[in-house]
Every structure is written in C-alpha cells, then in structure tokens.
Amino acid sequence: MKKTLLSLSLALAFAAPSAFAAEAPKLGTFGIELGNRDNTVQPGDDFNRHANGTWFDNYTLKDYETRYGSFNTLSDQAELQVKAIIEELQARSDLAPGSDEQKVRDLYASYMDTAARDAAGITPIQPILDGIAKIDSVAALTAAFGRAGMDGSNAPVGGGVGLDRKDPNRYLVGVGVGGLGLPDKDFYLNPEPRFVQIRAAYLAHIEKMLGFAGLTDTKPRAEAILALETEIAKNHWDRAQLRDRDKTYNLTSFDDLKAQFPSYDWAAHFAAQGLPTPAEVNVTTPSAVGPILEIVGKTPLNVWRDYLTFHAVDNHAPLLSTEIDQAAFAFNGTVLSGQRAQREPWKRGVALVGGGQGLGDAVGKVYVARHFQPEAKAAMDALVENLRKALRQNIDNLDWMGAATKEEAYKKLESFRPKIGYPTKWRDYASVTIVPNDFMANVLALRQFYTNDQNRRLGTVPDRDEWFMTPHTVNAYYNATFNEIVFPAAILQPPFFDVNADPAVNYGAIGGVIGHEMGHGFDDQGSKSDWQGIQRNWWTDEDRARFEERTKALVAQYNQFCPLEGHCVNGQLALGENIGDLGGLSMAYTAYQMSLNGQPAPVLGGLTGDQRFFLAWAQIWKSKYRDEAMINQVKVGPHSPPQFRINGPLRNLDEWYKAFNVQPDDALYVKPEERVRIW
CATH class of the missing domain: 1.10.1380.10 (Neutral endopeptidase , domain2)
Known part of the structure; x- marks a missing residue:
C-alpha cells in the first residue's frame, strides 16, 4: 500500500506544486541545503558564492581528493554500497566456481593482497618487459x-x-x-x-x-x-x-x-x-x-x-608493489593533480572491480537490485517527457531558425531514446577466468576479455541496448550515433533527484541535467547528426550561420572566465558542454513553468519557485578544487570549471535576472542584447 501511495505522489509532484510528498526530502525542508549559502554575496555578483560560499569555506579537501562536490558525494555513497556488496561476497564460501559472484570476490581479494604484491615487486610484468627487450x-x-x-x-x-x-x-x-x-x-x-x-x-x-x-x-x-x-x-x-x-x-x-x-x-x-x-x-x-x-x-x-x-x-x-606504486604516485598523483596521499586500498579495489574495465555489470546488477527504486525510474521517465515537450516549445519559439530546419529538429527530438537506471541486458563474463591469489593474471584476463570484445564487433550490427556506463556510475551521457540520453541509477539521488523534493528543485537539478544531455544533441557537434544518428548536415546554410553567430558569442563569454590567474577557460574546447548547460537549463525552466499549469508556485523558506529552481542548479555544481586539478581542467577537460557552469548560463537567462533582481551594476550583469540564448 505504501508503494502505491508513493507512486501516486510522484505522479502529482511533477504535475503540480501543491502535491504532498510521501516523505521528507533528504536535503533541507524542500530539497536544498540553505545553510550552504553565503548571504553576504549578492546573487548578481557571484551566484556560485551566494549559493555555495559557506560550504566552500568550510569544506577541507581530504589528502586524497583533488576536487570535491555534489558528484563526489554521490560517488562516495555508491562506493560504500559497492564495498558492502563485495564484502558480503568475501564472507561466503559457497559461491559457485565460475559465477560472477566468485569472480568479484576473488578479483577484489587478489588486489587487496598487498603483501603478495609487495613480495612480487616488478616480476608480475617481467614477461611484458622481456618481450619489449627482445x-x-x-x-x-x-x-x-x-x-x-x-x-x-x-x-x-x-x-x-x-x-x-x-x-x-x-x-x-x-x-x-x-x-x-x-x-x-x-x-x-x-x-x-x-x-x-x-x-x-x-x-x-x-x-x-x-x-x-x-x-x-x-x-x-x-x-x-x-x-x-x-x-x-x-x-x-x-x-x-x-x-x-x-x-x-x-x-x-x-x-x-x-x-x-x-x-x-x-x-x-x-x-x-x-x-x-x-x-x-x-x-x-x-x-x-x-x-x-x-x-x-x-x-x-x-x-x-x-x-x-x-x-x-x-x-x-x-x-604492483607499494614501493613502485608510491613512486609513480609522487608524479602522477601529486605533481600532476595535487593529491597529497593515495586513496585507501579498499577504495581503489572497489573502483577496479566495479569499473567499466573490471566486472562492472556483475556489481551493477546487485547494486540496482538493492539501491534503485522503480518509483525513481517512473518519475524520471515522466521528467524526460516533460523536458522533451519543453524543448519542442523552445524550438517553436526560436526566431533564428527557419521552418525547414525546425522540422528536422523536431524529428531528432522525437527520436531521442532515454535509458534510465540500468541496462536491459547485462554483460556476460562467462569467458573470463578469475583465480584466487594471482592478481596480474586476473588483470590480463580482463584486458584480453575487453580487447576481444572490441575486436569481435567489426562486421557486426551494433546493439542499441548496450550501455557505456555502469549503473553505479554518478554521471550521464548523450550518444549522438544512437541519439540516446543515458542516466545511470547512481545519479538519481539527492541533490540531483529526490522524489520527495519540491518540483522546482527537481527541475532545476536533474531537469537541468536531462536538458543538458538533450542539449548535446543540438550543440555545435551533436547538431551535425540527424534523428537517425547519421552525421550529416540537416540545416539550411542560413540557419547554421545564425546558430554559429550565437555559439561564437558564447565562446567569447567563457574565454573571459579565469579560475586562476593566467589560466582561463578555453571557450572553444568547452563549447559543447557550455551549450548543453545553457540549453539544458533553459528547457528545464520551460518544463518547470509548464508543470505549474498557470498556477503560481508556493513560496517556501522565503524563496519563490524560480529562486529555488536556480539555487538547485547551483547546488548540484558546488565544488572545490586544488590548483593543480583546476589547471588540468581548463587545459584538458571539455567542461568549464563548476563555478562557471553555475554563473555562465545564468547570466544569459532573463528569468534569473528577474528572480534575483539582478541590476546593471552587479558583476555578472550582461546587457540584454548581449545575452546568448540558443535553445
């Protein structure tokens, strides 16, 4: 009976703001940690600091962390959940030889046998080194x-x-x-x-x-x-x-x-x-x-x-051995990324076993059974459809795109395939042999398995049901060739998604993420593929030129963002992600307004619905970096640093200015005629 009531509350929560949640939200009274705010900073001067400044000042990076934020909070939670799964398997002696459970248990145990690795030194890879020497x-x-x-x-x-x-x-x-x-x-x-x-x-x-x-x-x-x-x-x-x-x-x-x-x-x-x-x-x-x-x-x-x-x-x-590992870490971890210490061995073992080149699907299958609620999938399905409708409405209202290109855009939008939570087919590890007490043999067995898996594909038809992330990965992606948006189970948790949170919060958080992934289908590169996933030009020349005028303006804006002196965002490198953020937040806002059905949103905690929406977006991107990691991000990463993923799109949205009464003398203010609106 409780499950039925919860499902009903979910359906209502995304349709109208007046619905009653079955339980209290996990964060705050309606889904936002208001204590993270720094109210001494005006929203229009630095919305990131306004929303997250107190958290930023109070959080101290652990020695093994190069950065920390909302994604890491969920990753830590998933990591502990996977650890519990593995430890339960370790305690069992009745696992069938050749079963996925036996393989997970023995792979983890072989990694955690530090004494054996220390005794072996370089010898586990000596055959590789001997081959190179010849x-x-x-x-x-x-x-x-x-x-x-x-x-x-x-x-x-x-x-x-x-x-x-x-x-x-x-x-x-x-x-x-x-x-x-x-x-x-x-x-x-x-x-x-x-x-x-x-x-x-x-x-x-x-x-x-x-x-x-x-x-x-x-x-x-x-x-x-x-x-x-x-x-x-x-x-x-x-x-x-x-x-x-x-x-x-x-x-x-x-x-x-x-x-x-x-x-x-x-x-x-x-x-x-x-x-x-x-x-x-x-x-x-x-x-x-x-x-x-x-x-x-x-x-x-x-x-x-x-x-x-x-x-x-x-x-x-x-x-390999602790000596070799620590010597390599001194450069790869400390010099390049600023890490002060290695992660604990169990954390590294969990990452290896549960990762995409380990036994990720074997772990993921158990993770989903234990930690993913069917109600969350149903609510996400509804949210995705609401975002789809919102993007169509946004495309309808574009004044820079002609009818012919819009028709192709509608086809692509309607063809988006969402994948929520976990795959319908799990990877088969039957051909992988994992043995006790021989870690390098297990590494090589997995390496051969994934090499064979890639090689066998040539000449076959791709399986569109395949996933390219494990369910316990805190992330999401858009695949242009399949024209699909994919949301693993682990990201569908607070602060990104909470079935009991205020709708404004869910639309600003996971709604913005859904919109971001949809936006990749229409960013500077994703827009080069059509509704079938075929890379071809489906634009008129005039529309493409007008689109590129807007993207160039966005590049220029982000080029001005410098998280550290002398180290600035490469607006061209980060363009696809910045379009995803700007377009995603725009369509999420449209979807939120559509969900209100013309009724005013309630004021909660002294905040309007629009204010809660934008604070939710800022909350999911709160983050703290070491300088070394920040420099790597602007040099190598396709994403802008998180503070600019917050401030960058907001300063282009008229609705944000109205929500927080942002004025021309505020630091983030952009003249209306210079604001970039693409989708």
Whole structure:
C-alpha cells in the first residue's frame, strides 16, 4: 500500500506544486541545503558564492581528493554500497566456481593482497618487459605497438573499433595518434614556469620507472624518451580541433591507407592486436599521422624499447608493489593533480572491480537490485517527457531558425531514446577466468576479455541496448550515433533527484541535467547528426550561420572566465558542454513553468519557485578544487570549471535576472542584447 501511495505522489509532484510528498526530502525542508549559502554575496555578483560560499569555506579537501562536490558525494555513497556488496561476497564460501559472484570476490581479494604484491615487486610484468627487450626489428616494433593495449604500454599510432558516425548500423576502425605520457601537448611545449617544472619532474619520474625495470644509465635514456614524446606532441592536434566531427571523419580504404603511409605495416599492427584487417578505416587526424610515422622511422630501436619499458612500468605501477606504486604516485598523483596521499586500498579495489574495465555489470546488477527504486525510474521517465515537450516549445519559439530546419529538429527530438537506471541486458563474463591469489593474471584476463570484445564487433550490427556506463556510475551521457540520453541509477539521488523534493528543485537539478544531455544533441557537434544518428548536415546554410553567430558569442563569454590567474577557460574546447548547460537549463525552466499549469508556485523558506529552481542548479555544481586539478581542467577537460557552469548560463537567462533582481551594476550583469540564448 505504501508503494502505491508513493507512486501516486510522484505522479502529482511533477504535475503540480501543491502535491504532498510521501516523505521528507533528504536535503533541507524542500530539497536544498540553505545553510550552504553565503548571504553576504549578492546573487548578481557571484551566484556560485551566494549559493555555495559557506560550504566552500568550510569544506577541507581530504589528502586524497583533488576536487570535491555534489558528484563526489554521490560517488562516495555508491562506493560504500559497492564495498558492502563485495564484502558480503568475501564472507561466503559457497559461491559457485565460475559465477560472477566468485569472480568479484576473488578479483577484489587478489588486489587487496598487498603483501603478495609487495613480495612480487616488478616480476608480475617481467614477461611484458622481456618481450619489449627482445624488439630487434621494425617488424617487431610494429607488433609491439599493436600489442600496446594488451601489454599496458603506449604507442604513437594505433587503431580501435567504434561506431561509424555516418552509418550507425555498423562498426568502423578508427586510426589515430597518441603516444604521450603527459596529459596534453601543451605540457610539453608551454614555456610557463609551471610546465617547465612539470617537465623536470616528469624526467625524474621516467628515470625512476626505468630503474624499477632494472635498466642502468637511466638519465640519458629518460632524456631521450622525453625528447621523443616532445617531438610527437608537436604534431598532435589541439583538443578544441579534435572536437570537430567534420575534420575527424576521413573515410579511407585500407589500400589507400597503405598507399598514403607506405612506411608502416598497418596489417601487421592490426594482426598483433587481434583485429582482422579492415576494408576501410577512419583516419581521425590525417595531418598528424604522417609526421609521427616519420618520427617512428627515424627513432632508434633502443629508444623505442626504453619508451615502451617506461610506459609499461608506469601504467602498471598502481597494480604492483607499494614501493613502485608510491613512486609513480609522487608524479602522477601529486605533481600532476595535487593529491597529497593515495586513496585507501579498499577504495581503489572497489573502483577496479566495479569499473567499466573490471566486472562492472556483475556489481551493477546487485547494486540496482538493492539501491534503485522503480518509483525513481517512473518519475524520471515522466521528467524526460516533460523536458522533451519543453524543448519542442523552445524550438517553436526560436526566431533564428527557419521552418525547414525546425522540422528536422523536431524529428531528432522525437527520436531521442532515454535509458534510465540500468541496462536491459547485462554483460556476460562467462569467458573470463578469475583465480584466487594471482592478481596480474586476473588483470590480463580482463584486458584480453575487453580487447576481444572490441575486436569481435567489426562486421557486426551494433546493439542499441548496450550501455557505456555502469549503473553505479554518478554521471550521464548523450550518444549522438544512437541519439540516446543515458542516466545511470547512481545519479538519481539527492541533490540531483529526490522524489520527495519540491518540483522546482527537481527541475532545476536533474531537469537541468536531462536538458543538458538533450542539449548535446543540438550543440555545435551533436547538431551535425540527424534523428537517425547519421552525421550529416540537416540545416539550411542560413540557419547554421545564425546558430554559429550565437555559439561564437558564447565562446567569447567563457574565454573571459579565469579560475586562476593566467589560466582561463578555453571557450572553444568547452563549447559543447557550455551549450548543453545553457540549453539544458533553459528547457528545464520551460518544463518547470509548464508543470505549474498557470498556477503560481508556493513560496517556501522565503524563496519563490524560480529562486529555488536556480539555487538547485547551483547546488548540484558546488565544488572545490586544488590548483593543480583546476589547471588540468581548463587545459584538458571539455567542461568549464563548476563555478562557471553555475554563473555562465545564468547570466544569459532573463528569468534569473528577474528572480534575483539582478541590476546593471552587479558583476555578472550582461546587457540584454548581449545575452546568448540558443535553445
């Protein structure tokens, strides 16, 4: 009976503000932690500080944290829930051999056996290092590049199987470049003191990792590796350029690939990674491949052996002895990201077992059964449909888009497929053998499983029911090729979503997130795919030009945001996410207003419905960063830092100005004619 009443209250909660919730919200009296606010800061001067300033001042990052916010709160909760699942399995001795439960138990136990890993030292990867040491020819080097994924090393060129953006009913091999050990080309080439210091620390780090492999004369060898990676970096595309789907789709027959780059044996490379020779490939960064293959040809084999050795040790370090792990962490964790200490072993073990390259679906199946309410899925389904209606209304009202383009936009909107909570099909781990007391054997078994899983796809029809996140992941995504929006179970909790919260809060929080993912279908790159997921131009030239006028204005706005002196947002790199935020919040607001059915929203806690809506948006993005992590975010990440995900879209919305009486002398004020409204 209680379940029936709760379901009824959900249906009412999203239809009218007067509905009575079955239980009290988990946050505050209506879904917002009002104590997080700093009321000494005016909303129009810094809405992030106004909504979250007291929390920001009072929260101290833990030594292992590089940043913390609402996403991390839920991730910590999911982490504890997964830990409980694993520990219950550890206590059982009746698990059937070969069952998912046995595999989860033994994989976790093999990781947590620190004493065994400490005793083993480097020996678990010695066969990989021995294979690298035997490279004595170009053919052997090519095969090593092909095996880099399985060997846990690195390679300057490579290929993998993915969805074909211009034919969603097939898979396509993509060929591109890589090979860097630092996060981005800028880390090799930027003359700023911070990056000079990082390069010096990286050099020392390479030396140390080579020493663990038993090599001598490590300093000149490390210098040669850094010089090699620097030359590779010079030819990498900028990250903003890599976002351009038109530039990164270059379909080429395999014969033409061989003719264009005759110095490299692509067939041997693919064979080494277990991939059948494809009939055609997509060369994602064509202008980079040739120059990097020239570097491959002119670099001595001994330098390549050292390069592969370094990356094999460095990439495996978190899986080896405490000594090797801590030595690698000193650079990868502390220098690059500002971490003061490693996460506790159990946290790392839970992440490994429950992750997307572990036994994520085996864990996720139990997680969903225990922690996901059917009522939450029903309410989310209703919310998604309300957001769909709201976006249609917004498109109806666009004055910059013509009728022909609108018809295509409507088709795409109606074709959006929402996936809520968890997949209808779970991954089958029957072919994976997980054994007690041999952690590296288990790592390699999983690595082979996922390599085989990718390779087998070539020549098959993609399964549109597949998920690319586990249910216990606190995140969401839009997949343009399937034209789908996906919301794992773990994100459907406060502060993002609470079935008992005020509707204004749910619309401002999870409604904004739903709108954000829908918005990706209409951002600068997602808008290049049609309702079937096919990458093609469905716009008139005039409408596309007007759209790009607005996106350029948004880029200019975000370029002005600098979280740290000398480190500013790259508005072009973050454009897709910023369009998602702006459009998502706009359509969520429209949906909220539609839900009121013309009736005024109640005042709760002295706040109007509109004020609660915008505070809910700010609440989900509250966050605190270490400086190192913040610099990485603006250099590498496609998302703007959270404070600008709050302030950036709001200063473009007339409704926010009205809700908080923002005036021209307020810091965030933008003249009405300069405000950007896209969707």
